Amino acid sequence: MAARTRILVPGTIRERVLDRLKETFDIVRIERADPALLARSEAASIAGVAVSGSFGAAMIEHLPALEIISSFGVGYDGVDALAAAARGVAVTNTPDVLNDEVADTTIGLLLNTIRRFPQAEAWLREGRWKREGAFPLTPLSLRGRRAGIYGLGRIGLAIAERLKGFGIEIAYHTRRPREGVPYAYYPSLAELAGAVDILIAIVPKTPQTHRTIDASILQALGANGVLINVGRGWTVDEEALAAALKDGTIAAAGLDVFYDEPNVPQALLDLPNATLLPHVASASVATRDAMADLVADNLLAWFGRGVPLTPVPETPFTRKTG
Ligand code: NDP
Secondary structure, eight states: OOOOOEEEEESOOOHHHHHHHHTTSEEEEESSSOGGGSOHHHHTTEEEEEESSOBOHHHHHHOTTOOEEEESSSOOTTBOHHHHHHHTOEEEOOOSTTHHHHHHHHHHHHHHHHHOHHHHHHHHHTTHHHHHOSOOOOSOOSTTOEEEEEOOSHHHHHHHHHHHTTTOEEEEEOSSOOTTOOSEEOSSHHHHHHHOSEEEEOOOOOGGGTTOBOHHHHHHHOTTOEEEEOSOGGGBOHHHHHHHHHHTSSSEEEESOOTBTTBOOHHHHTOTTEEEOOSOTTOSHHHHHHHHHHHHHHHHHHHHHSOOSSBOTTOOOOOOOO
16 A cells, blocks of 8 residues: 655644544644754655644755645745745645634724723623713714725725625725725825725735834824724734824724734733734634635645645645656
8 A cells, every 4th residue: 555645734733634634644743843853754754734833944945855835824924935936835825714704803803992892891790880880982983984904805805895884985005906896996005094094904924014004104094093903913013003002193903913922012901992802813613614624625635636726826836746
């Protein structure tokens, strides 16, 4: 019987990925993606990787027979896709299956930020409703607002679809205008921020998006402004944001992602007008199962039919056999 293809799984990953992969492949596990944890002899037999988190150039270099890295999540900034591309190694991610969940979370976070529902629930649970009376009226409302979406991709579009139902105006910024959408396009983030009073960030972590939401963008968003970030913490200058929330440059912020997770700056934790979530936008069992299945299905498709299901744009490869 031919030896089974060997798949390396560094670090933790959803059990469902392992259960699916075990049926077809041999699994090799290491604590984290560190070449020092895998002997050369073992490294030589690895043909595929399933990973949730980082997988850098040193690991890619350590695996001479590597063909594919199947990454858990739509954002694949933890995987060095350019190093993989240079080696002819395919990289896949898990797009689309989480669009609706992440968009739903974004709306929940937006409403919580503007209408302060978490604080209102705490008021009830702490007995303050009984003791002190009604929860204070929220100074902010969704009514009459205009939302700007920074990144109108797969998820940004699903967020826009939901916002339409709230009857508020929608605009967006991307590097290139998206064809066939009815929303106003702004060629720069600064112009978008100046034209709206809700800014929703859902862009990937790339060199170009680093700390692009800085003091000047927050200034442009204005005193009634609300920032929502569900993309990557990398995109926001957290120090500038904390200062803007403190001095009233903007009104409130809702964040699901942070620059150095799971470390959340004390300056943000101290602010009553910051609504903070621990990176849970896609974190339901059903959606994480769908993502897990796509991680496994990409490896099965690659080694079975020679084509990945959802390759990232940097690695448009098919499998070379023989
Ligand atoms: P897409 O690739 O479909 O969309 C990305 C969008 O960002 C596109 O509209 C793109 O347009 C735009 N964009 C990229 N770079 C720039 C730039 N420099 N300036 C302006 N716009 C830019 O990705 P998804 O919608 O599937 O996912 C987006 C990101 O959301 C992921 O990469 C991930 O990091 C994050 N995410 C976070 C989650 C969470 O748990 N909080 C869950 C899921 C995703 P154009 O190329 O025209 O500029």
